[in-house]
Amino acid sequence: MEFIIYSIYTITLILLILFNIYIYHALFSSKFGKYPPFAPTIxxxxxxxxxxxxxxxxxxxxxxxxxxxxxxxxxxxxxxxxxxxxxxxxxxxxxxxxxxxxxxxxxxxxxxxxxxxxxxxxxxxxxxxxxxxxxxxxxxxxxxxxxxxxxxxxxxxxxxxxxxxxxxxxxxxxxxxxxxxxxxxxxxx
Ligand SMILES: C[S@@+](CC[C@H](N)C(=O)[O-])C[C@H]1O[C@@H](n2cnc3c(N)ncnc32)[C@H](O)[C@@H]1O
The missing domain is CATH 3.40.50.150 (Vaccinia Virus protein VP39)
Incomplete structure (x- = not known):
């Protein structure tokens, strides 16, 4: 049980870190919203x-x-x-x-x-x-x-x-x- 909770916690943390990296990258590459940032059509x-x-x-x-x-x-x-x-x-x-x-x-x-x-x-x-x-x-x-x-x-x-x-x-x-x-x-x- 402890292992499952630890795994979920680790995966959530990794996803949050990746999401933050994406947000900062999008902010910088779009010159803070001046240009369209990367966001794929899905x-x-x-x-x-x-x-x-x-x-x-x-x-x-x-x-x-x-x-x-x-x-x-x-x-x-x-x-x-x-x-x-x-x-x-x-x-x-x-x-x-x-x-x-x-x-x-x-x-x-x-x-x-x-x-x-x-x-x-x-x-x-x-x-x-x-x-x-x-x-x-x-x-x-x-x-x-x-x-x-x-x-x-x-x-x-x-x-x-x-x-x-x-x-x-x-x-x-x-x-x-x-x-x-x-x-x-x-x-x-
Ligand atoms: C919202 S995304 C769309 C991506 C793709 N066209 C799609 O629909 O999945 C807009 C893209 O435009 C790029 N972009 C922004 N300004 C640009 C420019 N002046 N010249 C070329 N690409 C630019 C961004 O880096 C971003 O990847």
Whole structure:
């Protein structure tokens, strides 16, 4: 009995320490909330995003260039790249550890390019579909960049952020989830 209690205590302590390390890392890497910290898209939200993007990619006869702006550990981009070898996938991630994990996870997939860098230093003009999961104060600079660089008819998918300067074509709501922000789909004019 004592052994079980001791084990539960030790595991809880280890999890708490790991969680604290993650929080401090997220705080520092996001410059205290100025930039989106690393947080992967998971669960129902991930499934919906993957299903919706897959629908578009499946239908397209021409090669699509998909960009995950802030690709983290590749939670979204890697399953898509595996499923659609005919399309091109680019992920940009500036925090080293998630980027490194995404590189390991992507193995030797030929249709994916993972860049360790700043999304604002990259040009979006070749991008057909842009996906992002960002924080509130990133909305203005990112939407300005999208609108000035991306082509007419390209698609933007924002997990949790509504870009007021773009017209929504679909909104998936999450009223009962802990993260209640919708997923927004836009088509550029
Ligand atoms: C909320 S996470 C989303 C990860 C992944 N896209 C997903 O949905 O699972 C946002 C990511 O953006 C990265 N990031 C923040 N600012 C960035 C920038 N300027 N350039 C590239 N990546 C950035 C963060 O390090 C973080 O990993």
């Amino acid at each position: 669960g129902k939200r991930k499934k919906i995003i993957l299903d919706k993007i897959s629908e578009i990619l499946k239908k397209s006869e021409k090669q699509i260039t998909f960009l995950d702006a802030g690709s983290g550990t590749g939670t979204i981009i890697i399953p898509l790249a595996k499923k659609f070898p005919q399309h091109k996938f680019v992920g940009i991630e500036w925090t080293f550890y998630p980027y490194f994990i995404s590189k390991l996870k992507s193995g030797n997939l030929k249709n994916i390019e993972l860049i360790h860098g700043d999304m604002f230093k990259s040009n979006f003009k070749e991008v057909d579909i842009l996906y992002c999961f960002i924080v509130e104060n990133f909305k203005k600079p990112l939407s300005e960049k999208i609108l000035s660089e991306m082509k007419k008819d390209s698609i933007v998918i924002a997990n949790g952020s509504h870009f007021e300067t773009m017209e929504i074509v679909e909104e998936v709501k999450f009223d009962k989830e802990w993260l209640s922000n919708s997923i927004y789909f836009y088509r550029l004019k």
